Each structure stands twice: as C-alpha cells, then as structure tokens.
Amino acid sequence: METKPAPQPKTLMEAVRYFADADRTLAMAVELRWPEGVHCPTCGRTDVRFLSTRRIWECKEKHPKRQFSAKVGTIFEDSALPLDKWFVAIWAVANCKNGISSYELARAVGVTQKSAWFMLHRIRIAMDAGSPTKMGGIVEADETFIGGLAKNMHERKRKQRVTAGGGDADKMTVMGLIQRGDGKVASRVHARVIRDRNAKAIQGVVREMVEPGSMVFSDSHMSYRGLSADYFHAYVNHAVEYVRGHVSSNGVENFWSLLKRTVKGTYVSVDPHHLNRYLGEQAFRFNERKDNDLGRFRNVLGSVAGKRLTWKDLTNHALSPAF
Known part of the structure; x- marks a missing residue:
C-alpha cells in the first residue's frame, strides 16, 4: 500500500485536503490502530495479506470473518460512511473549544443530522479516558x-x-x-x-x-x-x-x-442518559488543551479500537443508564 508523501495537516482546511486521498487516510488509520503491524482482529495472526482492490485484509487462517477492514472493532464498524468524513468529524469535535452540534456537522461533512448525531456520540466514546490514573498533589x-x-x-x-x-x-x-x-x-x-x-x-x-x-x-x-x-x-x-x-x-x-x-x-x-459522554468530551479538550490540533486528532484516532457503540445501545435508555 503506497501513499503519496505529504506533510501531515495542521489546520482543518489542510485536514480536508489530506484525507481526500484514500490511501493516506487508510495509512493513518492503520498506523494508529496497529502501530506494530496489522493483525487479524479475530485470531491475532500477523501474516495477513492486503487486498488492494477492496482495501481490506485477509487472514491466512480459515475462520469466520477472516476478511476485515480497518473499521472492524472500532467506533467506525458497520458505518457506510468513508473514513475521510469520519476523520474530518473527529478533527472538528476534538478541536472546537465549545463543541460542534449535529446540525453543524451534518452540513459540514454532507450527512443527515441523524447520522451526524450518531457519529458524535461514537467519537465521544473514543474521547473517553476510561479509567484514568489517580490524581495527587x-x-x-x-x-x-x-x-x-x-x-x-x-x-x-x-x-x-x-x-x-x-x-x-x-x-x-x-x-x-x-x-x-x-x-x-x-x-x-x-x-x-x-x-x-x-x-x-x-x-x-x-x-x-x-x-x-x-x-x-x-x-x-x-x-x-x-x-x-x-x-x-x-x-x-x-x-x-x-x-x-x-x-x-x-x-x-x-x-x-x-x-x-x-x-x-x-x-x-x-439528555440525562448521554450526559456522561458530553462530560468526557469536554474533559478531553480541557486535558489536551496544551496539545495542537493534529495531536488531539491523533489522540482520539488512536483510541477508536474496542469502543464500538451501536444505535440500539445509544437509543435504548435501559442499556445506556445515566450513571
């Protein structure tokens, strides 16, 4: 998988242009998800082959789901939206000091408001620090x-x-x-x-x-x-x-x-059932305020794996308690 050499983006305008290249977008997703090399999400084998015509990988071990993309097992899984739209959305929500509404994001990346709302909540899952280290001093x-x-x-x-x-x-x-x-x-x-x-x-x-x-x-x-x-x-x-x-x-x-x-x-x-995600979003931007836009973006993108959020889990309040 060859990519065009180009400096990584520093501004939103540069990010839009940079991620318009599908090869560069996929390369960054792979770099941050699999820093030690691509491996099968199902069995963990590293001797996988890349199918360039479909931009997916295939595991040499014969088992269910032996073919996989960079989206599998991440907040992007089962999303029909291309990664370039996702990346621009992550850039925006990670770097807009007062957040970005689903209506504004929908207009910016060309999706429906419903899709933008779902995207934002999935991104907030990646922004959540999980179990942070204890504080002191x-x-x-x-x-x-x-x-x-x-x-x-x-x-x-x-x-x-x-x-x-x-x-x-x-x-x-x-x-x-x-x-x-x-x-x-x-x-x-x-x-x-x-x-x-x-x-x-x-x-x-x-x-x-x-x-x-x-x-x-x-x-x-x-x-x-x-x-x-x-x-x-x-x-x-x-x-x-x-x-x-x-x-x-x-x-x-x-x-x-x-x-x-x-x-x-x-x-x-x-909504009270979603409030903790909004808290995590604001806490992320506060805690990463000394970093630059690219750094915050890479921080979120490096945390997308293992944090899948389905529409059912998001909208079913019985599965999404407020606390």
Whole structure:
C-alpha cells in the first residue's frame, strides 16, 4: 500500500485536503490502530495479506470473518460512511473549544443530522479516558447541576422532569475533580454524573480518584467532612470568601463555566442518559488543551479500537443508564 508523501495537516482546511486521498487516510488509520503491524482482529495472526482492490485484509487462517477492514472493532464498524468524513468529524469535535452540534456537522461533512448525531456520540466514546490514573498533589473538588430551565421546556417534558420543589432537585448532579498543575504539568480534570450530593457519593468519587495523602480543597458542603482521615482537607465558605491563601475551588469552577457554555451555547439540550459522554468530551479538550490540533486528532484516532457503540445501545435508555 503506497501513499503519496505529504506533510501531515495542521489546520482543518489542510485536514480536508489530506484525507481526500484514500490511501493516506487508510495509512493513518492503520498506523494508529496497529502501530506494530496489522493483525487479524479475530485470531491475532500477523501474516495477513492486503487486498488492494477492496482495501481490506485477509487472514491466512480459515475462520469466520477472516476478511476485515480497518473499521472492524472500532467506533467506525458497520458505518457506510468513508473514513475521510469520519476523520474530518473527529478533527472538528476534538478541536472546537465549545463543541460542534449535529446540525453543524451534518452540513459540514454532507450527512443527515441523524447520522451526524450518531457519529458524535461514537467519537465521544473514543474521547473517553476510561479509567484514568489517580490524581495527587493538590486536587480541587466541586459539584454542579446540569439541566434546563422549566420555563423553557415543552409542557410534556416539564411534567416529566420538574417536581413540586423545582430548582436544582430536577437537574443532574455532576461531580468534578481537578488536579492542579505546576510549571511542567498542566492541570487535568475528571467529571462524572453522580446520584446524589450525600457524603457516600461524593467521598466515594474522591477516594476512587485521589491518592491518599493528597491535599483536597472544596467548598464548605457537609458531604466533604470526613475526608481528613485520609487527606489534607481544607475548604472555603463561599458565603464569606472564595479563596484563602492556596485554598479554593476556582479551577474546577472554571471548568464548569466552559462546560455550561458548551451545553447551553452549542448543544442546547442534553439528555440525562448521554450526559456522561458530553462530560468526557469536554474533559478531553480541557486535558489536551496544551496539545495542537493534529495531536488531539491523533489522540482520539488512536483510541477508536474496542469502543464500538451501536444505535440500539445509544437509543435504548435501559442499556445506556445515566450513571
């Protein structure tokens, strides 16, 4: 499989031109998925042959699915869309600071809005860090609420979602942790949907994600009380102050600002069952903000294998719980 020599793209315009060449597109997919050489997804054999007329490989071992493409076992599997459309979509969602809507992506790459919506969720699966390493040093913790205003909802949705109490009780609770960076390492964030703001839920996330002995800064919410047994815990009372020396949660609150700007400005409405994917998308862009556009793109493309998402799993809320 020969490819035309060309410098790798640095901008979206260069990416569109670069990936218009099917050979270069396939070569990059192979490079990032199989850095040690192509092998059969079914049996693992490496002595496979490339069928250039169909752009697929065939395993020498006789077994079901002995012929396979670069899409098999990835977020691209069973997609009729060519890789060049997928790659442009990945480039856009990985590098647009406030995300890209399915309507905008549909117009940009020439697919239906339904297909673009499905593409975005599959890309978000690849952007998810999975089980990130534990945080240490100084870690800020905070929660926020994500949900629409009752006055803006359709009457049917308002009856389903809004309780008599109203307010934050009708929104999804999101827990966030941010490890402060230093001069050499940038800060990084982790966010997820939680069931409640009680001590069990909040402290459970902290203990799962933060190394014992680290410094944990939070607000004065009572659910954080009890962390002092394993952490150096300090908090600020936001009714009085927002920072006391080095103690504050301003870093994670800055992330909330970016997240809500994306949700309200770009996506407008986020279904609770999909919220964790949107959190993963925003966390990826925040954590990779020091990289360049090509680096972020390659990072996502290198994570597409083993993360297949079917339409049934995406639309069946029983198979796609919010938390």
